[in-house]
Amino acid sequence: MDKVNFTQMKDGTAEEYAFLTEHETEYASHTADRLLKALVELDESLSGYQITRLGHSVQSATRAWRDGADIDWVVGALLHDIGDIYAPYNHDEYAAAILRPFVREQVAWCVQTHGDFQMLYYGDKIPGGNQHKRDRHKGHPYFDDCAEFCERWDQASFDPDYDDLSLDFFVGMVREVFARKPYDPEVIRPGAREPLVVENVAVARR
Ligand SMILES: [Fe+2]
Ligand SMILES: [Fe+2]
Numbered sequence: 001m002d003k004v005n006f007t008q009m010k011d012g013t014a015e016e017y018a019f020l021t022e023h024e025t026e027y028a029s030h031t032a033d034r035l036l037k038a039l040v041e042l043d044e045s046l047s048g049y050q051i052t053r054l055g056h057s058v059q060s061a062t063r064a065w066r067d068g069a070d071i072d073w074v075v076g077a078l079l080h081d082i083g084d085i086y087a088p089y090n091h092d093e094y095a096a097a098i099l100r101p102f103v104r105e106q107v108a109w110c111v112q113t114h115g116d117f118q119m120l121y122y123g124d125k126i127p128g129g130n131q132h133k134r135d136r137h138k139g140h141p142y143f144d145d146c147a148e149f150c151e152r153w154d155q156a157s158f159d160p161d162y163d164d165l166s167l168d169f170f171v172g173m174v175r176e177v178f179a180r181k182p183y184d185p186e187v188i189r190p191g192a193r194e195p196l197v198v199e200n201v202a203v204a205r206r
Contacts, residue, residue: 035174
């Protein structure tokens, strides 16, 4: 079989669906490479800042790495703005949807809500902005983690003079995360909180 016969899903046979599943699994196994390609396309987006969106992404990931953060945090930092390409008005939710099956719940939540938290830094400087938008998440178990994510890695990463690692440095980590079994409870670990800064690891990486 190289193509199914049905023209309506309800007419497909079990053999045809097995055939399609095989194709989909093979396609899904290249997600990491497609994301890395998309990240490079971010290089062309959003002019006006002193660094490109790709530069900002790599710088955020570099800071996470140098803070001693674990792989979920580093890949989360690298991809937190990947939604800018297709979802300029909810880029955080879009990025979180991509990450959610493969990273700890804590990291997906912070990526999903970072847009609200980032308003702290400029909500008072734009018309109709709300500096306190993050307050709607007050009391959430990951509130402080997202506040720290934004303060240390996101809002700080627009510096053209910062000594960034290269995107290549992170490729293996992205591949490792997206090669995980989707929604593996041992990865998602609902409620688990890993620190953003691990001092002894940070010292070894600097
Ligand atoms: Fe963002
Ligand atoms: Fe960002």
